[in-house]
Amino acid sequence: MPFFVYGTLRPGEHNHDLFLRARTRSEEPGRMRGLVLYEGPGYPYAVEEPGGAVSGDIVTALPETYRELLAALDELEEYAPGDPRNLYERVARDAVRADGATVVRAWVYVAAPAVAARLRAEGRPIEDGDWRGPGDSRTHRRG
Structure with a gap:
């Protein structure tokens, strides 16, 4: 299954090269409805909320790197199934x-x-749902 990335994992952002370079088959712009972005400490949070929409990228991993990439992204996001x-x-x-x-x-x-x-x-929502903001695609919003 592909990944939808909306912050530091997007192409041109610092975690993209660290985690995704040479592990993906495709990366393309996309949107995900039902989410609202909020400013975080140097990265955004997506919060599930009806009516919202977030801009990001749909990233498809190379089949041979999928398991490794899934584990690496879980670690980056400090996600463990069921951990409160x-x-x-x-x-x-x-x-x-x-x-x-x-x-x-x-x-x-x-x-x-x-x-x-x-x-x-x-929190402070990012009204347009795009962490990069208008204009320069590599300019982050600062809170």
Whole structure:
């Protein structure tokens, strides 16, 4: 299953080269509905919320690197299945390719319930759903 990335794993961002270079078959722009982005400490959090949409990239791993990549991304996001201390949860959701018509099921890391509740209460949402923001595609928003 592909991955939907919306922060530091996007092409041109610092974790892309560290984790994805030479491990992917394809990377293409996409959007994922039902999420709202919130500013984080140098990286964003996606929070599941109806009506939202997030811009990112749909990344398909090379078959021979899939298991290794999944484990590496789980470690990067400090995700362990069922661990109440998780900052993120890895969930499968539908992503829409840039053509607007093609839907693909993809893994995405969303804020864990406790983190999501705190962000909804006191976080700063990224209104357009794109962590990079308008203009220069490599310019991060700073909070």
